[in-house]
Amino acid sequence: ASPDHSPLPAPTVHHDNRLDRLFIWLFSRKMARVVGQSTIQPGYEGFVALSQRIMEGRNAAEQQALVARVLQSLVPSPVLWLIRHLFSPGQRVCELNAWFATRLFEWLVGPCQVRQVEVPASPDQPSGWRRQRSGVHIEKCRYLEASGCVAMCINMCKLPTQRFFTEEFGIPLTLTPNFEDLRCEMVFGQPPPALASEAAYQQPCLAQQCRVAPPQPQPCPRVRY
Numbered sequence: 001a002s003p004d005h006s007p008l009p010a011p012t013v014h015h016d017n018r019l020d021r022l023f024i025w026l027f028s029r030k031m032a033r034v035v036g037q038s039t040i041q042p043g044y045e046g047f048v049a050l051s052q053r054i055m056e057g058r059n060a061a062e063q064q065a066l067v068a069r070v071l072q073s074l075v076p077s078p079v080l081w082l083i084r085h086l087f088s089p090g091q092r093v094c095e096l097n098a099w100f101a102t103r104l105f106e107w108l109v110g111p112c113q114v115r116q117v118e119v120p121a122s123p124d125q126p127s128g129w130r131r132q133r134s135g136v137h138i139e140k141c142r143y144l145e146a147s148g149c150v151a152m153c154i155n156m157c158k159l160p161t162q163r164f165f166t167e168e169f170g171i172p173l174t175l176t177p178n179f180e181d182l183r184c185e186m187v188f189g190q191p192p193p194a195l196a197s198e199a200a201y202q203q204p205c206l207a208q209q210c211r212v213a214p215p216q217p218q219p220c221p222r223v224r225y
Contacts, residue, residue, distance in 0.1 A: 112137060113136070150203050154220075
């Protein structure tokens with residue numbers, strides 16, 4: 001089947017408040033330092049442009065490593081150590097992280113809400129699952145809509161964020177994007193699976209938005225190399 005080139009829907013309009021603009025500026029400043037860029041284009045468009053700059057000339061692993069450096073620069077190492085060693089990833093901790101995510105990341109991903117999910121039982125429960133309010137439902141990911149890029153979603157958001165929370169905070173996290181309607185599900189307390197086992201690994205480029213999408217659908221090459 002040939003790519004769908006039907007007209008794109010009108011982009012979602014976001015009204016950033018002062019706190020949103022502060023977060024956008026802070027993340028953009030950190031990213032600019034990573035790529036050695038002295039000037040920053042203002043607003044969310046500038047943030048996405050910096051993300052695209054990070055992709056240039058770098059493979060998937062290098063992109064993920066640079067984003068990891070940005071995330072680590074936002075939280076002092078002693079704070080990461082304390083969180084990792086003093087807070088076990090139990091139900092309350094996972095639910096608090098979900099709640100904070102809806103407050104702190106809306107500028108990045110758009111409107112989102114806490115949801116009840118099933119996660120693997122805690123270590124003191126040898127088998128089964130437990131239900132808890134540690135899921136975050138993102139209605140329509142702002143970052144994916146603005147970038148229109150499967151690789152940017154996976155290499156610069158999904159994988160670095162999963163690894164940062166799972167390895168640096170010690171709180172398992174899985175992100176599952178839906179490339180058809182741009183929704184995404186975040187589940188704190190769910191260990192992330194290997195990327196090759198997920199549908200995202202087979203996801204073709206978004207033909208309507210991607211400038212380098214091949215004429216025939218095939219898995220996005222920038223996710224694999």
